[in-house]
Amino acid sequence: MGSYENNLFWKLAYFLIVEQDYRIVRMEENYQEILFENLSNKPAQIIRMAYSELDWSSKMRRDIERVLTVGESIRKQLGKRELTVVNLCLSPYPPVDEYETYLKEPAYFPKGGRTKVISILFSEGHKHEAAKSLSGLFPGDLEAAFFEPGSEEETAAYRRAALVHSVKKSEEEKKVFHASAPFFSYLFIAVQIIVFFLLELSGGSTNSATLIYFGAKYNPLILEGEWWRFITPVFLHIGFLHLLMNTFALYFLGTAVEKIYGRFRFLFIYLFAGFAGTLASFVISPSLSAGASGAIFGCFGALLYFGVIYPRLFFRTMGMNIIVLIVINLVFGFSMPGIDNAGHIGGLIGGFLAAGAVHVPAKTKPLMQLAFLAAALLLTMGGLYIGFSV
Secondary structure, eight states, X not given: XXXXXXXXXXXXXXXXXXXXXXXXXXXXXXXXXXEEEOTTOGGGSEEEEEEOOOOSHHXXXXXXXXXXXXXXXXXXXXXXXXXXXXXXXXXXXXXXSOOTHHHHSOEEOTTTSOEEEEEEXXXXXXXXXXXXXXXXXXXXXXXXXXXXXXXXXXXXXXXXXXXXXXXXHHHHHHHHTOSSOOOHHHHHHHHHHHHHHHHHHTTOTTOHHXXXXXXXXXXXXXXXXXXXXXXGGGGOOSSHHHHHHHXXXXXXXXXXXXXHHOHHHHHHHHHHHHHHHHHHHHHHOXXXXXXXXXXXXXXXXXXXXXXXXXXXXXXXXXXXHHHHHHHHHHHHHHHSTTOOHHHHXXXXXXXXXXXXXXXXXXXXXXXXXXXXXXHHHHHHHHHHHHHHHO
């Protein structure tokens, strides 16, 4: 890489990472190609910057096709309807044959045309045009002096600062997923297994009288004042398969939520979501019901709230999987008889509101948290009023 291209490469990397809050998605070992992401900057959500000696236009075409494929993969992963990728190429010289078409018109992914690649070429004879195009993506932040040559010491300083800042940001993102080690998730798993065996020993987990005795949701007794039945159903399960499915869900989903939110935030989210699920079932369904499904859907709700606070991290890691799982479970609940989907939806909403009330660790938004808490209280009061008055 020439001294000018090398200086500009790391100067741009520093500018994107430090000043524009871009995240490195991918970086080649030789540091000659970096993929950046910042979903909040719509004109350039993805920027691919690479140094390459583009001797022929065919090489440029193949390079753009590869960027299109990578961009389409990212678009699907992020669940975006459309995605624009800025393909920033640094080359000492432009191709020797016809290549201008690739710079004048954006390229689109063949299937669907939802991923668009805009190519910018920094090379001899194109520096002014390229600088103008790039400055248009960041109005007011890139001046003409930015594109002037720099010393090797300056290049090394930009490179070092860009990489250190990127590593620091990556470590901070990892910490978001590890606020604390799970405790209550495992405790609830142990409790629901113990209670299941007690049910089996006392007449069977599918026996209605046994379930009612242990505290299942049973509207007539709730109406008589047995308010604890809004919580106790969370720890009861009807049959071994029901227990097995919810135990696995709690092991994988509950621990993930507890790691993100911390132990006591998770405790509040889980119990309030379980309560909200039972309350929704109480209002809508007269059937006997039990199970941790509402609380588990509350964990889904908490992860959706995490996605609101950290959209980039959410969609980069688990986002689409969580959304697909929620949709599949809700569709399954509506299509199969005997499933208390009211409890699922109530738990989902309850978990989202509870997560908003406690927020994520190391961050506080008092007014926003107060609004979520007020919404949770209003939902509770409204549900209780409807349930006890109808």
